[in-house]
Structures are given as structure tokens and as C-alpha cells.
Amino acid sequence: DIQMTQSPSSLSASVGDRVTITCRASQGISNYLAWYQQKPGKVPKLLIYAASTLQSGVPSRFSGSGSGTDFTLTISSLQPEDVATYYCQKYNSAFTFGPGTKVDIK
Amino acid sequence: EVQLVESGGGLVKPGGSLRLSCAASGFTFSSYSMNWVRQAPGKGLEWVSSISSSSSYIYYADSVKGRFTISRDNAKNSLYLQMNSLRAEDTAVYYCARSFGPFDIWGQGTMVTVSS
Numbered sequence: 001d002i003q004m005t006q007s008p009s010s011l012s013a014s015v016g017d018r019v020t021i022t023c024r025a026s027q028g029i030s031n032y033l034a035w036y037q038q039k040p041g042k043v044p045k046l047l048i049y050a051a052s053t054l055q056s057g058v059p060s061r062f063s064g065s066g067s068g069t070d071f072t073l074t075i076s077s078l079q080p081e082d083v084a085t086y087y088c089q090k091y092n093s094a095f096t097f098g099p100g101t102k103v104d105i106k
Numbered sequence: 107e108v109q110l111v112e113s114g115g116g117l118v119k120p121g122g123s124l125r126l127s128c129a130a131s132g133f134t135f136s137s138y139s140m141n142w143v144r145q146a147p148g149k150g151l152e153w154v155s156s157i158s159s160s161s162s163y164i165y166y167a168d169s170v171k172g173r174f175t176i177s178r179d180n181a182k183n184s185l186y187l188q189m190n191s192l193r194a195e196d197t198a199v200y201y202c203a204r205s206f207g208p209f210d211i212w213g214q215g216t217m218v219t220v221s222s
Contacts, residue, residue: 038151055210091208097151
């Protein structure tokens with residue numbers, strides 16, 4: 001089975017900072033990679049799919065890149081409303097989620 | 107409005123059974139694969155099971171294989187999860203989610219607690 005890892009597990013950054021989260025697959029998954037945002041007490045929300053395609057309605061400060069085994073989610077200018085846990089997910093065959101990255105404001 | 111509403115959660119003893127339902131509205135239910143995802147208290151997301159639009163393809167996580175059964179009724183716009191032989195580690199919020207690949211629409215979730 002393909003495993004998904006994320007780093008860091010948590011981070012604290014200032015408003016306006018550029019934030020980067022990394023997701024790694026144990027085997028190549030082409031670009032079958034999605035990113036989700038889950039705010040405290042809320043339902044997960046799809047941000048990006050196909051590694052770099054922004055879901056409709058998602059602010060343009062969010063971007064994704066990568067292919068194969070290594071992927072990144074970037075928030076170009078962190079906002080207070082971005083406080084959340086971010087999960088990557090592979091969706092070719094099985095649908096494994098990464099362990100999550102918790103993002104806080106410093 | 108596109109919406110998914112789960113129901114059927116509750117408190118059940120270890121070894122017991124529970125059937126979750128997910129009612130879909132606002133989209134053509136029969137055109138989409140559907141999924142169950144769970145989240146234990148304070149933990150991350152865990153994919154549980156998926157079913158294709160016509161029920162031809164069904165997949166389960168190893169952690170629930172042989173105990174859980176996913177099904178759907180396209181005439182009723184409904185998704186189900188029959189959970190048998192429940193264990194303490196099955197305690198979680200269970201979400202249903204629509205997929206076109208990734209999971210783009212999620213329900214609010216229903217809590218399942220397995221405890222004696």
C-alpha cells in the first residue's frame with residue numbers, strides 16, 4: 001500500500017508569511033493528489049486537486065505543485081482565517097490521507 | 107443547494123452493529139462515486155470505503171474490511187454504511203463525501219461511539 005507523509009506536522013507563522021507544506025507518497029502517484037483544509041470544528045474542504053488545480057472559490061493565495069512522489073501546498077500570504085489543519089490525499093485507486101499539518105498564527 | 111446529510115450515529119456496545127445513512131440532494135446522485143471517511147476524536151482523516159456510481163466497484167480500508175458494507179440506492183439518493191462487529195477504535199465522526207476523483211462535497215458528519 002502507498003503511504004502518505006506530511007511535513008511539518010505543525011507550524012506557526014506570522015500573518016503575511018509564505019507557508020509551505022510538503023506531502024510525500026511512498027510510490028509515484030502521478031498527479032492524483034488533493035489538498036484539504038479543515039478548520040477547527042468544521043468539515044474538510046477541498047482546496048486543490050490534480051496536484052495544482054485550484055478548486056472553485058478557493059482564494060488564489062493557495063497553490064499546489066508537484067508530481068510523482070513529492071508535492072507542496074503553498075499559502076503565499078498567510079491570513080488569520082487560514083488557521084486549520086491541512087491534509088493531502090492520494091486518489092488513484094485507494095484514497096489515503098496524509099497525517100495532517102496544523103497551521104497556527106504566531 | 108448541493109447537500110449531504112448523514113444520520114444513524116449513536117452509542118453502541120463493542121461487538122454491536124449500526125447502519126449509517128447519507129441523504130443527497132441538489133445534484134444527480136447516480137452520476138457520482140460516493141465515499142465514507144471517518145475522524146476519531148482529535149485525530150486525522152481516515153478513508154473508510156468507496157462505491158462507484160452504479161455500485162459496480164466497491165473498496166474498503168483494511169481496517170474495516172469484512173466488518174463494514176457500503177451500499178447505495180440511486181432511486182432514493184441515499185448512501186449507506188452497515189457497520190458490524192464494532193470496536194472501540196471505530197469511535198469517530200463518520201462523513202459521507204461525493205467524489206469526482208477527489209472528495210468535493212462533504213456532509214456534516216455523524217458521531218459513532220463504541221463503548222460498554
